Amino acid sequence: MPTSAEIPTKAVRPPRASAVGSILSMPTRWLQSYDEFIAKNASQVSQIESGLRSLTYVIPGRFRDAEMASETIHSSVQLLSLYHDTLLMRALSRLPISRIPSPHSRYTKFWTQRNPMYRRIALLLQMVTYTQLLCEMAAKRKGGERQRWRVVVLLEAIKALCRLLLLRITRSRPLVTPVLPEREPVPEEPDENADAELKELMGVTSDETAADADADALKPYEKEWPMPRTGMSLPSLPKPGDISGYLLNKVLTADDIKPAPKLLNQAQGSAQVAEMLHILAPLAYAIALARSKDKHSWTPWLVGLSVEYMARQLRVRDFRTTPLEREEWNKRGWAMGWWAMRGAFYDSVTKGFVQKLRSRMPSLVGGILEDYEYLWENYYFSTSA
Numbered sequence: 001m002p003t004s005a006e007i008p009t010k011a012v013r014p015p016r017a018s019a020v021g022s023i024l025s026m027p028t029r030w031l032q033s034y035d036e037f038i039a040k041n042a043s044q045v046s047q048i049e050s051g052l053r054s055l056t057y058v059i060p061g062r063f064r065d066a067e068m069a070s071e072t073i074h075s076s077v078q079l080l081s082l083y084h085d086t087l088l089m090r091a092l093s094r095l096p097i098s099r100i101p102s103p104h105s106r107y108t109k110f111w112t113q114r115n116p117m118y119r120r121i122a123l124l125l126q127m128v129t130y131t132q133l134l135c136e137m138a139a140k141r142k143g144g145e146r147q148r149w150r151v152v153v154l155l156e157a158i159k160a161l162c163r164l165l166l167l168r169i170t171r172s173r174p175l176v177t178p179v180l181p182e183r184e185p186v187p188e189e190p191d192e193n194a195d196a197e198l199k200e201l202m203g204v205t206s207d208e209t210a211a212d213a214d215a216d217a218l219k220p221y222e223k224e225w226p227m228p229r230t231g232m233s234l235p236s237l238p239k240p241g242d243i244s245g246y247l248l249n250k251v252l253t254a255d256d257i258k259p260a261p262k263l264l265n266q267a268q269g270s271a272q273v274a275e276m277l278h279i280l281a282p283l284a285y286a287i288a289l290a291r292s293k294d295k296h297s298w299t300p301w302l303v304g305l306s307v308e309y310m311a312r313q314l315r316v317r318d319f320r321t322t323p324l325e326r327e328e329w330n331k332r333g334w335a336m337g338w339w340a341m342r343g344a345f346y347d348s349v350t351k352g353f354v355q356k357l358r359s360r361m362p363s364l365v366g367g368i369l370e371d372y373e374y375l376w377e378n379y380y381f382s383t384s385a
Contacts, residue, residue, distance in 0.1 A: 038087050045084060046183070052077045067375060068141070071134045078130035082123070085183050101184070103263050103324040108181040110260035111170060118169045122179040125162040128155060133381040140379075149290040152380050156286040163279040172272050173264040175279070176324065177331050263324045270314045277311035278332070286380065289343065301343035308336065335385035341376055342383050351377075 038045055053074060089109075101109070111118040132155050139151035163175055267275050285304025292300050312332070340350050351373075358369045375382040 035087050038084055039090075042088055049077055049081050049084070066371075068134075068137050071137060075131045075134045079127065081183075082126060082130070082180075085180070088183055089181060103322070104176055104327065105181050105184065106260045107176060107263045107324060108179065112181060115169060118166060121162050121165050121169070125159060125166075126178065126180055128158055128162070132159075132384065133379060136379055136381050149286075153283075153286050153290050155381075156283045160279050160283045164276070167275060167279070170261075170264075172267045172275070173261070174267055174275055174325065174328060176264070176328050177335075263322055265321065265325065274311045274314035277307055277314070281307040281311060282384070285342075289380070296344055296347050298344040301339070301345055304342075305339050308339070312336075338383050338385045346376065346383075 108122075112122065113119075135151055135155060136148055140148040143150075166175055166179060167173075281304055284307050285300055288300035288303040289295065315329075339345065354369065354373060358366045358373075361369060372382075
């Protein structure tokens, strides 16, 4: 008879180690569940984000330090939205392509997926842009005006460095706004349970539904034809009277089949100088404003606008041949309107116009506008493009 020493024993994991491993794996499981929830409820998540952003528009002026609380919420929502964009992009990459993406989406996705350095720098640039006003408010609250302007110049320098690096990574192609892909809607799966409940409420049985389907049989050209070997189906044909519209929806343009890097031309010569001046214009304005003893002086405003205008004039001499280039050019043109809300021009011209407009508005709208006047007059990044 074998002794107890000769009887093989099974290796049993100590219960304490198993419990510790289970606890450590809980955050990972929670994060996976959260990711799945975001992917399945993309439209609802977008609505919640939009609602929270709208809430931050009416908080300033409601209580003490309201602008700090409002900007904290806004920055947090923007950073969380940036994480959601990454999740939804992964979900879309696993689905079949249902429509042709926009040129901006194709271009930014190409560089984000093919170049890890572009993705990291672009992500840093977006994070700084989303939190810059909050950082300025915190610096002013803790260190006063001197510390505030140090932070403003530092953040503008970081943004300029990121943009110059992106310009080099893309081989002197103009930067697009935003530098990361924008969120695209994720197609939702049909809810079969909801359809069954709707039929039950309407008193329609499955037999009646089948009978109705036989009575209202589709015409041959309206049916999808399943291919027996591959299992895939060919799309239905258009109605006889709508052939032209059907063909126009299926037509591909030259930009739809063009490689993503070719959607923007490489800037050379004066165009490359113009792009660098466009990147350095905000930094030049921030440095001039920080060094100026009189914050209401026209000198910093003229310096910043002159650099931006010089960049625009140099770029005008070059071609703008692609739709993405024209789209970006229009965005920059509209962004120049923010110069009317800055520095001496705002103090001398725009401020009086805003006050007259506020006096004619209803009390609620006028109160919100008055609260925002405080931000425009006291914070640099509140009017940053």
